[in-house]
Amino acid sequence: MTINSEVQALKVHVSINVRNVEASIDFYRRMLGIEPSKVRTGYAKFDVQNPPVNLALNEVPDLAAAGALSHLGIQVGSTADVLATRLRWERVGLLTRDEMQTSCCYAKQDKTWVRDPDGNEWEVFVVLEDNLPETAGTSAACCVSKAATSDVGAAVSA
Numbered sequence: 001m002t003i004n005s006e007v008q009a010l011k012v013h014v015s016i017n018v019r020n021v022e023a024s025i026d027f028y029r030r031m032l033g034i035e036p037s038k039v040r041t042g043y044a045k046f047d048v049q050n051p052p053v054n055l056a057l058n059e060v061p062d063l064a065a066a067g068a069l070s071h072l073g074i075q076v077g078s079t080a081d082v083l084a085t086r087l088r089w090e091r092v093g094l095l096t097r098d099e100m101q102t103s104c105c106y107a108k109q110d111k112t113w114v115r116d117p118d119g120n121e122w123e124v125f126v127v128l129e130d131n132l133p134e135t136a137g138t139s140a141a142c143c144v145s146k147a148a149t150s151d152v153g154a155a156v157s158a
Contacts, residue, residue: 007081011052013073013123017060024057040106040134056105071121078126079110085124086112106132 018024025036025044032055038045042059054075060066076082079100086096089112097113104111111125 006084008077009081010075010077011048011054013054013056013075013125015056015058015070015073016068017063017066017070018057018068019059019061019063021057021059028055028057038106038131043105045105069120071123073111073123073125076124076126079128082110082112082124082126089114101128103132106130106134108132 021042021044025039028044028046029035032046032048034046034048036044037047044057046053046055046057048055054073056070058070060070074085076085086098089096094114098111099113100110102109102111107127108129109125109127111123113121113123115121
């Protein structure tokens with residue numbers, strides 16, 4: 001997946017909401033044939049190499065209210081790639097929202113967000129430091145809560 005000639009995309013990111021993270025870990029472990037690369041309370045990540053996808057599972061007990069899709073994304077190799085993507089999106093009239101040096105999904109990341117016309121959140125992000133411990137300063141739900149309450153929109157208002 002090429003964003004533009006300047007950015008090297010590493011893999012697609014899919015974050016889904018699940019009722020029970022342990023049951024979902026068991027399912028995806030068997031489906032994908034690999035172990036999760038990260039497991040925390042209410043959160044798991046599978047770093048799939050073939051096909052390349054970063055699959056995150058976020059436990060949301062009231063799944064009916066939240067829906068199954070949390071958000072989508074594209075993992076890139078550097079902050080420069082994040083910024084180049086943001087610039088390209090802004091040039092074509094998309095409203096963006098940045099989160100730099102944020103602690104999310106038990107990793108330190110730089111990212112930018114857009115929202116499609118149906119409200120689906122997309123992030124382009126780079127992982128700066130991964131597998132942070134489960135502490136008060138780290139969370140799996142950051143992507144969900146910040147994205148859902150943001151002012152990111154499909155197009156810049158005229």
